Amino acid sequence: MSNIESLENDLPLIAEYSKMFKALSNPIRLRIFLRSLAKHPPGTIVDIDVDTMLSCQRSLAEEYGLAPSTISHHIKELSNVGLLHVQRTGQQVAIWVDVDAVEKLKLFFNHVSNE
Amino acid sequence: MSNIESLENDLPLIAEYSKMFKALSNPIRLRIFLRSLAKHPPGTIVDIDVDTMLSCQRSLAEEYGLAPSTISHHIKELSNVGLLHVQRTGQQVAIWVDVDAVEKLKLFFNHVSNE
DNA sequence: TTCGATATTCGACATGTTTCGAATCTTAGA
DNA sequence: TCTAAGATTCGAAACATGTCGAATATCGAA
Numbered sequence: 509m510s511n512i513e514s515l516e517n518d519l520p521l522i523a524e525y526s527k528m529f530k531a532l533s534n535p536i537r538l539r540i541f542l543r544s545l546a547k548h549p550p551g552t553i554v555d556i557d558v559d560t561m562l563s564c565q566r567s568l569a570e571e572y573g574l575a576p577s578t579i580s581h582h583i584k585e586l587s588n589v590g591l592l593h594v595q596r597t598g599q600q601v602a603i604w605v606d607v608d609a610v611e612k613l614k615l616f617f618n619h620v621s622n623e
Numbered sequence: 624m625s626n627i628e629s630l631e632n633d634l635p636l637i638a639e640y641s642k643m644f645k646a647l648s649n650p651i652r653l654r655i656f657l658r659s660l661a662k663h664p665p666g667t668i669v670d671i672d673v674d675t676m677l678s679c680q681r682s683l684a685e686e687y688g689l690a691p692s693t694i695s696h697h698i699k700e701l702s703n704v705g706l707l708h709v710q711r712t713g714q715q716v717a718i719w720v721d722v723d724a725v726e727k728l729k730l731f732f733n734h735v736s737n738e
Numbered sequence: 739t740t741c742g743a744t745a746t747t748c749g750a751c752a753t754g755t756t757t758c759g760a761a762t763c764t765t766a767g768a
Numbered sequence: 769t770c771t772a773a774g775a776t777t778c779g780a781a782a783c784a785t786g787t788c789g790a791a792t793a794t795c796g797a798a
Contacts, residue, residue: 516657522650530648534756535634535641542631545735566774578757580776599765599774610735617729620660649786681744690788695746697786714744714795739798746793755784763776768769 525616528609531589536572537582543568544592544605565601630735640731643724646704651687652697658683659707659720680716 515521532538565583569576583603586592590609595602630636647653680698684691698718701707705724710717 511661516654516661519650522653522657526648526650526653529644529653533641533645533648535637536756538637538641538644539631542637542735546626546628546631564774574756575758576775577759577777581756584776596764596775599772601775610732614732617725617732620657621725621729651786689786691745692747692789693787699746711745711794714742716745741796741798743796744794746791748789748791750789751787753784753786755782757782758780759778761776761778764774766771766773768771 527589528591528613531586531591534582534585536574536578537586539572540568540579540582540603541586541591541605544603545610547604642704643706643728646701646706649697649700651689651694652701654687655683655694655697655718656701656706656720659718660725662719 532541565579566576569579572579583592583594583601587594587603590606592603593606647656680694681691684694687694698707698709698716702709702718705721707718708721
């Protein structure tokens with residue numbers, strides 16, 4: 509990654525990061541993201557295995573006290589910015605985190621606080 | 624920090640982090656935050672020195688093509704969630720990042736991607 | 739103490755977000 | 769092929785955000 513000075517004016521990169529932060533700025537989405545991480549921590553699994561993915565959107569809806577359509581909407585927001593992968597498995601969908609996106613976020617803060 | 628499973632259900636912590644992400648979710652605020660970091664990188668300065676702080680809100684407004692009142696608003700949002708410190712120095716204000724807040728964000732991503 | 743430069747607050751407006759329920763789509767199994 | 773279980777899309781409503789300009793506040797210097 510470039511240094512901080514040039515990062516501030518790298519508008520495409522600024523746009524990318526601000527979108528990722530926006531996706532994580534909603535408490536429900538942050539919780540979904542964290543649960544996906546817990547189910548499939550980046551770096552620990554090479555081959556994607558259905559059993560390690562988080563499914564059951566309906567139970568998430570119940571647990572968070574929201575309508576299924578709202579959960580669906582939030583999951584889409586997370587996948588739109590590349591933080592989550594979504595895949596149908598039968599009647600349900602499985603979601604898991606994008607390892608590269610998490611690494612990007614990790615590098616961002618390591619970078620800015622080590623310069 | 625607690626493990627991911629419990630973090631997902633630690634609602635006060637979820638609220639705190641989601642607010643920080645929201646503050647960084649606007650491109651202009653992210654740029655202001657990065658510029659403040661460039662002026663005063665955490666860990667490199669122990670005593671706060673006015674010369675190392677970013678001031679000149681008016682020039683920020685010009686550079687970003689926004690009204691001064693809008694910049695003022697964004698700076699307030701960043702300081703409301705603890706990411707920035709604001710202090711008047713004469714006719715201008717100086718802003719600098721909160722080292723602890725940056726460290727928190729750094730730990731968050733290191734934590735979730737190393738579990 | 740007044741003036742000019744800068745910052746902040748306020749009210750308003752346009753736009754975006756969050757949420758729901760209804761309607762629609764997808765899939766597995768009878 | 770029909771049905772039921774789940775997911776998604778759609779439209780609408782309530783609410784939040786980003787932006788501006790005008791009014792106000794703060795400070796340094798004449």
